[in-house]
Amino acid sequence: MPAPLELDPTASPLAFFGAELRKCRKKARLSQEQLAEIVRFSPSLVGLVERAQRTPSKDLVQRCDEALGAEGELLRLWPLLSREASPRWFREWLDIEQEAHTLRTWQPLLVPGLLQTEEYARAMLRGEPGVTDEQVEKAVQARLERQVILSRPDPPMLWVVLDEGVLQRPIGGRETIRQQLEHLVEMAKMPRIAVQVVPLALGITTGILGGFVIAQIAGSPDIVYYESTGRGQITDRSEDVIALHTRYDAIRAEAHPQHVSVELLREAIKAWT
Numbered sequence: 001m002p003a004p005l006e007l008d009p010t011a012s013p014l015a016f017f018g019a020e021l022r023k024c025r026k027k028a029r030l031s032q033e034q035l036a037e038i039v040r041f042s043p044s045l046v047g048l049v050e051r052a053q054r055t056p057s058k059d060l061v062q063r064c065d066e067a068l069g070a071e072g073e074l075l076r077l078w079p080l081l082s083r084e085a086s087p088r089w090f091r092e093w094l095d096i097e098q099e100a101h102t103l104r105t106w107q108p109l110l111v112p113g114l115l116q117t118e119e120y121a122r123a124m125l126r127g128e129p130g131v132t133d134e135q136v137e138k139a140v141q142a143r144l145e146r147q148v149i150l151s152r153p154d155p156p157m158l159w160v161v162l163d164e165g166v167l168q169r170p171i172g173g174r175e176t177i178r179q180q181l182e183h184l185v186e187m188a189k190m191p192r193i194a195v196q197v198v199p200l201a202l203g204i205t206t207g208i209l210g211g212f213v214i215a216q217i218a219g220s221p222d223i224v225y226y227e228s229t230g231r232g233q234i235t236d237r238s239e240d241v242i243a244l245h246t247r248y249d250a251i252r253a254e255a256h257p258q259h260v261s262v263e264l265l266r267e268a269i270k271a272w273t
Helices: 013-027 032-039 043-050 058-067 075-084 088-099 118-125 133-151 174-187 238-254 258-272
Strands: 102-107 157-163 193-198 212-216 223-228 231-235
Touching: 013 043, 013 058, 013 075, 032 043, 032 058, 058 075, 088 133, 088 212, 088 223, 088 231, 102 238, 118 133, 118 174, 157 238, 174 193, 174 258, 193 238, 193 258, 212 238, 223 238
Parallel strands: 102 157, 157 193
Antiparallel strands: 102 212, 212 223, 223 231
């Protein structure tokens, strides 16, 4: 185990946070054991976080910030940590998502991450083979952190088209899917979010082969994200972007208008109640 002074704060966001936590703790003249007692976490966990060997929860970061009188300095580093919890191949998309003024998405199987409830996200992530509880919780917190863009003063316009089968798939059980659908109804009331549903009665649809997102950024070509063999692909190749724009328009043409889609959501909520 390396000595505390050997930690390189430039090595990673986690190392930077560990160094900042140690600096704030020493400034407050507290030992790891004393800080652990105040925040009600184990001294070993505090030590692991300071050595950049464990990613803290947002709750731990907030408690440390308050206990050390950091006035929000530690808490402001949380987005860096939650970003690190995302797969490396997905981090480029996080930057794109932050900059986009419009996001258009089609999802044939799942509620998109930006509109997922905590329990729905947790249930979905637990479905990955071999994943640990710690990995699940880190991924859940990272997903919730992404949703902050929807409550900004200048949120992106979010156009969501779902297959009706998403409403009928009980991910997490009846209570979890019911709460998720209620959340969709509430989010659809926001002026910059639209939710539409493609009827299941159509059978085959243009987008049955997979979900995707189209991001529009001012002054830049459109960028698309689509799933491929369990790993996301990001591209701004004009032929790919044009193809997905065409597919999205075709899918949306098959979808119910928003007011009808919201009624379908409400009917599904009753069915799961």
